[in-house]
Amino acid sequence: MEHLGLSLALFGAALAAALAGIGSAIGIGVAGGAAAGVMTEDPNKFGSCLILQALPGTQGIYGLLIAFFVLNKLGLLGGGGAAALTWNQGLQILASCLPIAVVGWYSAIWQGKTSAASIQMISKKPEAMGKAIILPAMVETYAVLALLTSILMLMGVQVG
Amino acid sequence: MSYVYAVARLRGMENHILDTAFFSRLMDSAGIDDAIKALGETSYSQWISQNGNNFDKAIDSEMLSTCEELKTFVPDKELLDIFRLPYDFHNVKVLLKGLFKVRGGESEGRRYDLLSKLGTINTEELMNAIETEEYGFLPYGLTDLIPQCWQLWDATKNAQAVELLIDHQMFSAMLKVAEDLKMPDVIHWVRSRIDAENLRSAVRLSRMKYDSPKALPFFHEGGTVRPDDMAKLLSEPQETWSRLLSHTDIGGVLSALQDSGDIKTSLSDVSKSLDDYLIKVLENAKYSMDAPANVLLYLLTKEAETRNMRVALVCVAGGLDREFGRRLLSNVR
Numbered sequence: 477m478e479h480l481g482l483s484l485a486l487f488g489a490a491l492a493a494a495l496a497g498i499g500s501a502i503g504i505g506v507a508g509g510a511a512a513g514v515m516t517e518d519p520n521k522f523g524s525c526l527i528l529q530a531l532p533g534t535q536g537i538y539g540l541l542i543a544f545f546v547l548n549k550l551g552l553l554g555g556g557g558a559a560a561l562t563w564n565q566g567l568q569i570l571a572s573c574l575p576i577a578v579v580g581w582y583s584a585i586w587q588g589k590t591s592a593a594s595i596q597m598i599s600k601k602p603e604a605m606g607k608a609i610i611l612p613a614m615v616e617t618y619a620v621l622a623l624l625t626s627i628l629m630l631m632g633v634q635v636g
Numbered sequence: 637m638s639y640v641y642a643v644a645r646l647r648g649m650e651n652h653i654l655d656t657a658f659f660s661r662l663m664d665s666a667g668i669d670d671a672i673k674a675l676g677e678t679s680y681s682q683w684i685s686q687n688g689n690n691f692d693k694a695i696d697s698e699m700l701s702t703c704e705e706l707k708t709f710v711p712d713k714e715l716l717d718i719f720r721l722p723y724d725f726h727n728v729k730v731l732l733k734g735l736f737k738v739r740g741g742e743s744e745g746r747r748y749d750l751l752s753k754l755g756t757i758n759t760e761e762l763m764n765a766i767e768t769e770e771y772g773f774l775p776y777g778l779t780d781l782i783p784q785c786w787q788l789w790d791a792t793k794n795a796q797a798v799e800l801l802i803d804h805q806m807f808s809a810m811l812k813v814a815e816d817l818k819m820p821d822v823i824h825w826v827r828s829r830i831d832a833e834n835l836r837s838a839v840r841l842s843r844m845k846y847d848s849p850k851a852l853p854f855f856h857e858g859g860t861v862r863p864d865d866m867a868k869l870l871s872e873p874q875e876t877w878s879r880l881l882s883h884t885d886i887g888g889v890l891s892a893l894q895d896s897g898d899i900k901t902s903l904s905d906v907s908k909s910l911d912d913y914l915i916k917v918l919e920n921a922k923y924s925m926d927a928p929a930n931v932l933l934y935l936l937t938k939e940a941e942t943r944n945m946r947v948a949l950v951c952v953a954g955g956l957d958r959e960f961g962r963r964l965l966s967n968v969r
Contacts, residue, residue, distance in 0.1 A: 506638075506640055509638065509640040509641040509644070510640050510641065510643075510644035510925065511644070512641055512644070513640070513641040513642065513643070513644025513645035513646075513647070513648065513709075514644045514645070514647065514648050516645050516648065517645060517648025517649055517651070517652075518648055518651075589925065592640050592644065592925045592926075593925040595644060596643065596644050596647040596925055599644065599647040599648045599651070600647055600650065600651060
């Protein structure tokens with residue numbers, strides 16, 4: 477039981493990176509399918525499609541950021557050995573990772589769907605690229621809020 | 637199965653659909669040579685040059701090429717079959733009627749030129765199956781239907797009754813394919829298509845002074861309006877039809893027609909309104925990035941385009957009244 481705290485904290489970091497990453501992969505896949513469809517008919521739209529396809533990828537980066545934050549907090553990045561954690565502290569870190577893990581997962585999938593719809597939109601109206609970016613960017617708001625929540629919660633956890 | 641890729645590709649293809657303004661300009665052409673020049677930048681030009689200015693063949697080739705292209709990326713081929721299946725039944729009608737004539741002693745009965753390549757069954761194979769009476773491999777219930785058609789023909793010598801039997805089976809097969817796909821929008825469209833056909837028949841039969849009991853066999857099962865209710869329309873004045881069908885989607889088409897007085901003037905206007913209605917039924921799919929109904933919507937839009945092309949070229953080549961031609965154009969985009 478002496479390493480339970482560390483295990484819980486690492487589980488939290490793993491969830492943040494994995495769930496947000498899975499969501500991003502699905503979102504980018506959905507948007508990529510739409511981009512491929514549009515580019516089959518008009519390869520000149522590659523630039524616009526790429527920007528819209530990349531948008532759901534940010535959640536994966538946020539998840540990775542939180543995972544690094546946790547690893548840094550645990551002292552696992554500098555090679556100096558892990559900090560001693562009680563199970564209660566470990567649980568606090570796990571809870572701090574959940575906002576970006578869960579919100580990142582779902583929001584990336586939905587952002588991918590919105591990006592796919594936007595890609596279809598620019599296929600018919602290339603001049604509406606600005607509006608096409610704003611629509612999936614609205615979904616991003618909630619991933620950013622979740623990232624912020626995770627960071628603030630992690631900063632509040634006292635370790636060592 | 638995901639339709640994101642397919643729908644996105646269709647959105648790109650929609651950009652190449654020719655709009656009503658183009659057809660209006662096409663009809664302003666001084667002659668057929670000018671019209672062909674105007675078609676130079678469209679996908680039709682390759683078919684016109686390949687078919688030696690045979691417009692009908694060129695237009696069919698364009699539609700066939702569209703269906704073949706869609707087949708390469710649409711996840712459910714049955715969705716395309718729903719669109720193509722009526723052409724199979726059209727071919728069956730052509731072949732059977734030809735054989736009826738041949739067996740009746742007319743040497744020129746066969747009209748292979750009327751066969752459409754847009755069906756799902758290869759025309760050569762269908763021809764062989766019907767001529768050799770080996771129907772075993774035919775889909776959509778044709779295996780049982782064709783012998784029934786022969787029995788009916790032998791008993792009545794009534795080609796119209798045979799056509800009706802074929803049409804009943806066609807709509808039943810369309811509905812079955814749609815139900816097997818389990819796509820609510822597509823099922824609703826097939827049922828609306830049956831309603832549209834029934835309403836077209838009602839208008840036609842009303843002009844021929846048919847009464848309700850005599851008209852009942854002409855209506856197909858499977859629509860949102862029951863055949864009995866459609867037949868009842870014939871015992872009422874046409875002015876009241878829109879009120880009688882006001883609880884149905886298709887009632888809206890009648891209201892619009894009656895407002896413009898077209899229901900009494902021209903059957904072609906009724907047909908055009910019903911064709912436009914069948915596109916409108918699917919229009920909600922436009923707002924979805926992965927609705928399978930977008931495939932049908934695209935095919936219907938393309939079919940409307942080919943219909944417009946036929947109208948425009950016939951008007952230009954035959955020197956017909958351009959204003960009448962413009963009225964027949966469907967608003968495809």
